[in-house]
Amino acid sequence: MLLIRCPWCGPRDESEFHCGGEAHIVRPLSPDDLSDEQWADYLFMRSNPKGAHRERWYHEAGCRRWFNIERDTLTHEILRIYRIGEAAEDKKRAKAKGKGA
Amino acid sequence: MRYSILSLLGNALRSHRRWPAAWRNPQPKEAYDVVIVGGGGHGLATAYYLAAEHGIKRVAVLEKGWIGGGNTGRNTTIIRSNYLQDQSAHLYEHSLRLYENLSSTLNFNIMLSQRGVLNLAHNEHDLRELSRRVHAIRLNGIDSQILTPDQIKAMVPIINTSPDVRYPVLGASLQRRGGVARHDAVAWGFARAADALGVDIIQNCEVTGIRRGDEGVEGVETTRGYIQANKVGVVVAGHASVLAQMAGFRLPVESHALQALVSEPIKPIHDTVVMSNAVHVYVSQSDKGELVIGAGIDGYNSYAQRGSFRVIEEQMGALLELFPIFSRLKMLRHWAGIVDICPDASPIISKTPVRHLYFNCGWGTGGFKATPGSGHVFAHTIARDEPHPLNAAFNLDRFTGGALVDEHGAAAVAH
Ligand SMILES: Cc1cc2nc3c(=O)[nH]c(=O)nc-3n(C[C@H](O)[C@H](O)[C@H](O)COP(=O)(O)OP(=O)(O)OC[C@H]3O[C@@H](n4cnc5c(N)ncnc54)[C@H](O)[C@@H]3O)c2cc1C
Ligand SMILES: [Zn+2]
Numbered sequence: 001m002l003l004i005r006c007p008w009c010g011p012r013d014e015s016e017f018h019c020g021g022e023a024h025i026v027r028p029l030s031p032d033d034l035s036d037e038q039w040a041d042y043l044f045m046r047s048n049p050k051g052a053h054r055e056r057w058y059h060e061a062g063c064r065r066w067f068n069i070e071r072d073t074l075t076h077e078i079l080r081i082y083r084i085g086e087a088a089e090d091k092k093r094a095k096a097k098g099k100g101a
Numbered sequence: 102m103r104y105s106i107l108s109l110l111g112n113a114l115r116s117h118r119r120w121p122a123a124w125r126n127p128q129p130k131e132a133y134d135v136v137i138v139g140g141g142g143h144g145l146a147t148a149y150y151l152a153a154e155h156g157i158k159r160v161a162v163l164e165k166g167w168i169g170g171g172n173t174g175r176n177t178t179i180i181r182s183n184y185l186q187d188q189s190a191h192l193y194e195h196s197l198r199l200y201e202n203l204s205s206t207l208n209f210n211i212m213l214s215q216r217g218v219l220n221l222a223h224n225e226h227d228l229r230e231l232s233r234r235v236h237a238i239r240l241n242g243i244d245s246q247i248l249t250p251d252q253i254k255a256m257v258p259i260i261n262t263s264p265d266v267r268y269p270v271l272g273a274s275l276q277r278r279g280g281v282a283r284h285d286a287v288a289w290g291f292a293r294a295a296d297a298l299g300v301d302i303i304q305n306c307e308v309t310g311i312r313r314g315d316e317g318v319e320g321v322e323t324t325r326g327y328i329q330a331n332k333v334g335v336v337v338a339g340h341a342s343v344l345a346q347m348a349g350f351r352l353p354v355e356s357h358a359l360q361a362l363v364s365e366p367i368k369p370i371h372d373t374v375v376m377s378n379a380v381h382v383y384v385s386q387s388d389k390g391e392l393v394i395g396a397g398i399d400g401y402n403s404y405a406q407r408g409s410f411r412v413i414e415e416q417m418g419a420l421l422e423l424f425p426i427f428s429r430l431k432m433l434r435h436w437a438g439i440v441d442i443c444p445d446a447s448p449i450i451s452k453t454p455v456r457h458l459y460f461n462c463g464w465g466t467g468g469f470k471a472t473p474g475s476g477h478v479f480a481h482t483i484a485r486d487e488p489h490p491l492n493a494a495f496n497l498d499r500f501t502g503g504a505l506v507d508e509h510g511a512a513a514v515a516h
Binding site: 049 | 343353401402403405409411444500501502
């Protein structure tokens with residue numbers, strides 16, 4: 001059972017939310033130019049990692065707003081919660097990694 | 102050793118202390134003609150049919166844990182073939198037919214019990230959809246019929262058919278040849294029969310890399326060293342994306358936890374299988390007397406083999422709506438498996454972008470019923486390097502070409 005901290009409402013039970021799947025899949029800018037392979041990749045192919053996964057969540061029984069969660073799919077640990085429009089990469093953590101920390 | 106009434110009697114006299122091991126425990130060899138990754142029912146069946154029907158004897162099955170420890174040993178064992186689309190109907194019916202003779206084919210009692218499977222309708226729309234399905238299924242030569250509430254009540258006296266409930270039972274489809282089988286026995290039976298034909302079943306051997314060269318696949322890295330292979334078949338259910346990543350491509354698959362639970366054992370009270378897509382539950386009773394209860398997947402991606410309590414709570418609510426008599430039963434055990442969900446709720450049994458590398462995955466919540474058929478057509482695909490007519494539609498290219506095999510109606514609830 002997940003305890004999710006909605007960026008607007010605070011910590012709430014998982015049952016108030018709906019998971020909208022992998023985040024940061026960008027809708028093609030010029031759909032007419034896409035090949036079948038590119039369409040298939042956009043529509044159907046998923047990274048489905050075992051480990052850190054960025055996904056969209058919807059606070060359905062609350063403020064009804066969307067936001068992003070980075071969550072470990074093996075431990076279910078919530079690693080980061082960030083708003084739509086915020087960068088996918090966590091700058092602080094990316095830096096720490098760069099330093100070999 | 103052949104199992105028979107005589108072998109049973111003989112061993113009974115020796116207090117069952119001298120039964121020989123059912124399969125060997127070999128060291129991995131340096132090279133094989135075909136390496137199968139994943140020792141679930143589908144992988145073991147593939148290895149068996151490779152040896153039995155295609156004469157390929159240098160075959161290994163590599164399993165990271167113990168055979169049958171994945172979804173094969175975690176499922177609720179419902180078997181049926183009443184699928185809507187022609188391609189699916191033929192594939193699942195092929196499997197059901199193999200199941201009907203499997204105990205004698207493998208000389209291993211898989212305890213197939215064709216006790217019938219009912220799918221309930223709870224509103225007008227459900228009823229129409231159900232009759233459309235039943236007719237489509239019958240056109241494919243598969244047994245299927247519609248029951249009225251009275252007929253349902255006669256077959257399942259403990260079900261609540263009162264009109265005063267939120268989701269009244271208005272009708273059902275019935276496949277009489279559907280039922281259940283012992284899941285472990287399916288894995289063990291295929292393992293034993295494959296082993297007898299020379300297949301090496303290697304447990305505690307995790308594949309950690311797939312080596313590929315200009316000519317295609319060359320072998321696999323494992324926790325027990327590198328193993329060379331002319332061909333590699335990957336059948337790892339919820340881990341399909343992880344293996345695809347090792348080979349350098351992505352799949353249209355996402356991994357989710359699917360939970361199930363059993364009650365304390367009670368006297369025989371429920372001798373068929375009842376499923377309801379609308380209230381989201383299904384239930385049968387095992388030979389030990391436990392009710393075996395399943396429902397839908399947890400909503401988020403997971404590799405954890407555990408899910409959220411809220412799914413269990415909803416499932417129990419649905420169970421009691423249909424069977425108020427179960428309200429004081431205690432639940433005994435609960436678990437989850439990681440299932441590989443495909444966008445069209447149909448499997449992928451296919452060649453891949455890498456030559457001589459084949460994938461069998463995407464069975465999601467409903468692949469136990471397909472175990473022998475899946476192994477049979479996958480073995481053909483690997484041996485001949487081209488699909489069997491029954492799995493031609495289930496290739497990876499359908500996601501590019503658009504010829505999806507939409508089975509959401511049949512597979513909306515786990516089964
Ligand atoms: C709770 C639940 C209920 C279900 N109920 C039903 C039902 O009633 N009817 C039905 O038809 N289906 C049902 N299913 C679905 C069914 O269980 C599966 O579709 C089917 O068993 C898949 O078989 P498999 O052999 O492909 O996978 P598995 O049995 O999961 O085998 C895959 C194997 O691959 C191994 N593996 C993974 N990664 C590696 C690696 N890197 N190296 C080596 N080995 C690896 C795993 O350890 C595992 O043993 C249910 C599933 C669940 C979880
Ligand atoms: Zn909120």
